[in-house]
Amino acid sequence: MRLVRLLLQTLLKGPVTQAPPPADADSLAQLAATLSARSRDTLGRSLAIRALDAGSCNGCELEIQAVCGPVYDLERYGLKVVASPRHADVLLVTGPVTRNMALAAVRTYEAMAAPKWVVAMGDCARDGGCFAGSYAVMNGVQELLPVDLVIPGCPPEPEKLLSGLLALLETVA
Amino acid sequence: MLGNTTLTEFLDGLRTVPQHQPWPRHLLDERAWMDLLHQLAESDWTLLGLWADGGEVHAALRDEEDGAVAVASLSCPERKYPSLSEVRPGAIRLERALRDLWGITPVGLSDPRPWLDHGRWPVSRPLALPRGPAPETPVDYPFLPVEGEALHIIPVGPVHAGVIEPGHFRFTCSGESVVRLEARLGYTHKGVEELMAGKPLAEAAKLAARLSGDSTVAYSLAFARAVEAATASEAPPRAHWLRALMAELERIANHLLDVGGVCNDAAFPVMLAHCTTLREEVLRANAACFGHRLLMDRILPGGVSHDLTREGGATLRKLCATLAQRLNILVDIYDDLPSLQDRTVGTGIVRPALARRFGAGGVVGRASMQGGDARKAVAYPPYDELDFAVPTQPLGDVNARIWQRIEELRESLSLVNQLMDGMPGGPLTRPIPTRGGEGMALVEGFRGEILLWLRLSEAGKVVRCHPRDPSWFQWPLLEAAIENNIVADFPLCNKSFNCSYSGVDL
Numbered sequence: 001m002r003l004v005r006l007l008l009q010t011l012l013k014g015p016v017t018q019a020p021p022p023a024d025a026d027s028l029a030q031l032a033a034t035l036s037a038r039s040r041d042t043l044g045r046s047l048a049i050r051a052l053d054a055g056s057c058n059g060c061e062l063e064i065q066a067v068c069g070p071v072y073d074l075e076r077y078g079l080k081v082v083a084s085p086r087h088a089d090v091l092l093v094t095g096p097v098t099r100n101m102a103l104a105a106v107r108t109y110e111a112m113a114a115p116k117w118v119v120a121m122g123d124c125a126r127d128g129g130c131f132a133g134s135y136a137v138m139n140g141v142q143e144l145l146p147v148d149l150v151i152p153g154c155p156p157e158p159e160k161l162l163s164g165l166l167a168l169l170e171t172v173a
Numbered sequence: 174m175l176g177n178t179t180l181t182e183f184l185d186g187l188r189t190v191p192q193h194q195p196w197p198r199h200l201l202d203e204r205a206w207m208d209l210l211h212q213l214a215e216s217d218w219t220l221l222g223l224w225a226d227g228g229e230v231h232a233a234l235r236d237e238e239d240g241a242v243a244v245a246s247l248s249c250p251e252r253k254y255p256s257l258s259e260v261r262p263g264a265i266r267l268e269r270a271l272r273d274l275w276g277i278t279p280v281g282l283s284d285p286r287p288w289l290d291h292g293r294w295p296v297s298r299p300l301a302l303p304r305g306p307a308p309e310t311p312v313d314y315p316f317l318p319v320e321g322e323a324l325h326i327i328p329v330g331p332v333h334a335g336v337i338e339p340g341h342f343r344f345t346c347s348g349e350s351v352v353r354l355e356a357r358l359g360y361t362h363k364g365v366e367e368l369m370a371g372k373p374l375a376e377a378a379k380l381a382a383r384l385s386g387d388s389t390v391a392y393s394l395a396f397a398r399a400v401e402a403a404t405a406s407e408a409p410p411r412a413h414w415l416r417a418l419m420a421e422l423e424r425i426a427n428h429l430l431d432v433g434g435v436c437n438d439a440a441f442p443v444m445l446a447h448c449t450t451l452r453e454e455v456l457r458a459n460a461a462c463f464g465h466r467l468l469m470d471r472i473l474p475g476g477v478s479h480d481l482t483r484e485g486g487a488t489l490r491k492l493c494a495t496l497a498q499r500l501n502i503l504v505d506i507y508d509d510l511p512s513l514q515d516r517t518v519g520t521g522i523v524r525p526a527l528a529r530r531f532g533a534g535g536v537v538g539r540a541s542m543q544g545g546d547a548r549k550a551v552a553y554p555p556y557d558e559l560d561f562a563v564p565t566q567p568l569g570d571v572n573a574r575i576w577q578r579i580e581e582l583r584e585s586l587s588l589v590n591q592l593m594d595g596m597p598g599g600p601l602t603r604p605i606p607t608r609g610g611e612g613m614a615l616v617e618g619f620r621g622e623i624l625l626w627l628r629l630s631e632a633g634k635v636v637r638c639h640p641r642d643p644s645w646f647q648w649p650l651l652e653a654a655i656e657n658n659i660v661a662d663f664p665l666c667n668k669s670f671n672c673s674y675s676g677v678d679l
């Protein structure tokens with residue numbers, strides 16, 4: 001059967017996963033400033049991430065999906081995207097934070113147990129990006145939630161996203 | 174008139190607006206608008222879009238018999254107009270959105286509820302002059318009542334379990350079966366139309382490229398073509414071909430992810446893993462050839478920003494060969510797995526008549542026998558010189574939408590090769606003259622036909638721009654498709670539609 005053949009071939013060829021990028025130096029510096037006091041032991045080098053689309057164009061989501069795929073394989077680092085904010089240590093927010101999503105975003109954050117971190121992914125999440133100034137958006141995540149790390153880009157490339165998250169892992173977990 | 178009138182005959186003799194390109198725009202008075210409503214009840218014309226500009230409401234229509242496209246406009250000094258929703262149900266959400274943004278009332282629209290406005294903006298009627306005051310309280314949104322014994326309600330969202338866009342779904346169920354699904358969207362409303370107003374072309378183009386990130390090429394193309402129409406200019410031939418190349422690469426990348434995604438939602442993640450890996454190769458080729466993985470901001474009014482080098486061409490040819498071969502393996506696997514098809518066959522059926530009624534195109538429409546494709550219907554360059562088929566499927570279920578994507582993938586792979594074979598030389602851009610005008614574009618994105626209309630000032634700035642995502646006419650069908658299916662099949666149905674949230678929330 002074709003499926004069995006494909007599975008065997010995949011096994012023999014070895015993984016398509018590429019070598020990990022180094023933890024991002026900029027992000028490490030950013031995090032050192034905000035997180036120095038927090039405990040490193042509690043999380044056991046593993047972070048559960050809850051992705052939250054706060055009004056993105058969906059471009060950032062595409063790169064989150066890429067990072068979860070076999071080529072970047074987020075989970076090998078102990079980073080896992082989870083379904084419920086109750087299970088999450090990190091809220092990964094995309095989009096400029098639309099006013100229509102603000103309440104849901106706050107509730108998602110509040111549903112997370114402490115300690116918790118907020119990552120603003122993409123230029124929109126940083127400061128509203130090209131949507132800044134609209135009646136319908138809040139000009140970035142920091143207007144609503146305490147942001148620990150910004151990963152800029154439109155959208156940030158998978159390597160950038162990964163190295164930012166790895167920096168978070170190194171700093172907090 | 175009624176009877177067998179064509180759209181062109183019907184509009185013939187009405188006042189035409191100069192400088193609306195490439196299709197005519199006619200000014201109707203209230204009586205002519207009422208005649209249009211009556212005629213729409215008889216005729217099979219497709220509603221392509223409905224939007225406002227200042228005190229005018231515009232409806233874009235297409236006569237499918239001869240392909241004629243026209244815009245009918247009604248001036249509404251009293252800020253109301255007779256609603257199209259009775260004769261074209263696809264207009265309902267457009268009219269609700271238009272009422273929220275402009276404060277123009279569709280008289281006869283049976284649904285009084287707001288759509289994009291959740292009562293959380295610091296203004297109301299944000300596009301009207303003057304704007305309205307901020308609402309005192311958020312909208313208390315009444316979902317449609319459902320009556321019956323032992324029904325229960327499952328509210329889902331706006332935050333979903335997966336990495337997807339936000340929206341609220343309200344399921345009313347009887348046991349496992351869905352009796353009714355109602356969606357409430359608007360959560361990602363960013364006020365793009367207002368942001369675009371008054372912007373120079375370069376800035377507005379950036380916003381257009383971010384209406385729906387997965388369709389960034391298609392939206393940039395639509396914006397560029399509308400600007401070029403409004404200014405009576407044209408991109409050079411090589412730009413047309415490069416644009417089409419990017420559009421097909423975008424279609425390939427998205428269809429791959431959707432085929433994998435649907436299978437994943439049917440508990441077959443192997444397919445998603447392989448499809449994601451293939452998609453990654455496309456995105457890397459994009460980055461290598463054009464400098465951006467999603468090809469954002471590569472298509473600009475007047476042309477394109479990046480040329481394809483010889484090495485780039487070689488990369489793409491190799492990519493196509495690999496994809497074609499590996500896609501075949503995945504297709505065989507899909508075709509060979511009864512346990513997977515058990516989930517997809519007969520699930521989430523959209524009947525052709527319903528797809529027709531809502532004017533739904535794209536993958537969703539074509540998987541239900543609707544043959545429309547702007548690349549053929551409008552035949553914008555270079556598609557008029559390319560050889561490709563527009564496949565359709567008769568059954569309209571999840572399985573049909575998978576096969577539709579597979580067949581479109583194959584056509585697109587062939588198109589990429591044709592585009593490389595025939596790519597003309599020459600410059601990449603031509604300057605856009607600074608002048609006013611109105612332009613409209615119809616462009617086939619991976620989801621379906623995008624309409625983009627704009628009006629430019631004499632200084633060459635955007636006065637008004639309205640983008641209409643294909644999902645406007647596909648979302649309502651999802652509510653019908655899920656009826657009498659089990660709740661557990663909703664992710665499957667939803668993924669097989671893969672409608673845009675950001676694109677319709679604006």
Ligand code: SF4
Pocket residue numbers: 055056057058059060094095096121122123124125129153154155156383386
């Ligand atoms: S940063 Fe760019 S890709 Fe991400 S949501 Fe904003 S516009 Fe889209």
